[in-house]
Amino acid sequence: MADIVETAARKVFDRYDxxxxxxxxxxxxxxxxxxxxxxxxxxxxxxxxxxxxxNGDRQMSFEEFWAALNG
Ligand SMILES: [Ca+2]
Ligand SMILES: [Ca+2]
Structure with missing residues (x-):
């Protein structure tokens, strides 16, 4: 299940990137x-x-996006 959620999150992220x-x-x-x-x-x-x-680079990586979703 987690993989499906992560794949969906990746699609959202890729849309913004x-x-x-x-x-x-x-x-x-x-x-x-x-x-x-x-x-x-x-x-x-x-x-x-x-x-x-x-990490202070003022950009959002997928890891940061994922952490925010799970935070
Ligand atoms: Ca970009
Ligand atoms: Ca960052």
């Missing part, structure tokens, strides 16, 4: 949110990334 480098930046997050029909400001997007960022 526009350039596929394994990290979601605030810009990527904003871009995807706007494609989904919502708007967030740059500081809101960065604030969300920062809230799950564990």
């Amino acid at each position: 526009v350039d596929g480098d394994g990290l979601v930046t605030a810009d990527e997050y904003r871009k995807v949110v706007s494609e989904l029909g919502s708007q967030v400001t740059e500081s809101e997007a960065q604030g969300l990334i920062d809230s799950v960022d564990n």
